[in-house]
Amino acid sequence: MTTLVVGASGATGKLLVEQLLKSGQSVKAIVRFSSSIPETWKSNDRLTIIKVDAIETISIDEMMAYLKDCQSVASCLGHNLSFKGIYGKPRRLVADMVELLCQAIIKNAPEKPLRLVLMNTAGNSNRDLNERISIGQKIVIGLLRLLLPPHVDNEKATDYLRIKIGQKNPFVEWAAVRPDSLIDIENVTAYSAHTSPTRSALFDSGKVSRSNVAHFMSQLLLDDKAWKKWKGQMPVLYNDAIEEK
Template identity: 70%
Template sequence: MKTLVVGASGSTGKLLVMQLLAAGQEVKIIVRPTSNIPDTWNNNDNITIIRINDISNIPVNEMSGYLKDCQSVASCLGHNLSFKGMYGKPKLLITDTVQIICETIIKNAPEKPLRFVLMNTAGNNNKNLNEPVSFGQKIVIGLFRLLLPPHSDNENAADYLRVKIGQKNRFIEWVTVRPDNLINAQIVTEYSLHASPTRSALFNPGQTSRINVAHFMSQLIINDTIYNKWSGQMPVIYNNITEIK
């Protein structure tokens, strides 16, 4: 199986690529010309590196060539936590990229649906499940939508898959992975998966190590049993322990 990974130069994206390579998978990555990636990737026959200034503006015809031999797509895209990264262009980096990729997949009309695995956030509700949200959290999330463009971008990207692509698309199947408060860790540890949050992402957040997110995303790509269990859903992932040293 060959997977296109966008956001591969980020903290979680790098770990996902490593997980896929360790499983013997072929990987294509789209990164900026200035992105920092491991030197070993440049000499790895299982990686194809594509360098582009703005992935959210790739024409569908160009993206078609990158996707034509892939069976899955994973997005670990996110905004840099700087003023420019949060408020500069492109404000809808994740949403625009998801849309371009989906439009391209549909245009390519593959014989078998491609798997699209999107990294998102536990602060975004799955509206298909009418997940309960406290009044206080509704107020704060409303402020986030107004003041923090990356939050709206995450919501819009997930909604594009949930609403626009939906559950019965002939060419695209999807899973949106929702980690809680992200932390760094050296190894994969036990983690739990839930259809909906079991705690408030704002007022009582859990922890999720980036390497656990990468592991789960890789399993969704290569493990049919795990993928079939969560296809068309927005699972929330938590570490099973409260602290990793």
């Protein structure tokens, strides 16, 4: 089995690549030429590193070629927490990549649907479920839509999956993983996945390690039982015990 990982050089993307390789999978990792990658990647026969000038300039024909022999794909793309990363271009980095991946998969018309796992955020509601949100949180989210382009980007990415791809697409099956506040812990620890948030992502956020997020994403990609449970959903992740580095 081969998985394409977009955003593979990011903090969580690197961990996902490592999780997949440890599971004996083959991986194609898309990274920018300027990205820093582990030295061990360069000598791993099961890892193909695809270097590009800019993620957002990949054409649909190029993406079709990258995906041709893949059975699954994961996106760990996100905006850098800098002024340029938040307010600069591309503002639809995540949403445009989700659309590109889906359209490339559909044009390839695989015999069996590809699994697409998107890393998103607990601050983005699953509007298929009409999740309960306090008035205060609704007000803040409205402000975030006006002031923080990355929040809108995350919403549009999952909206595309929910509305455009839906639950019965013959070529694409998806899940959007919503971690709460991310922290760094080296090893995978106990964590739990929930259909909807069990606490406010804005006023009472929980924590989850990037290692646990990568582990859960890898399980969705590799484990049929986990995929059957979470396919077409937006699971929220929390560490079972709050641990900080």
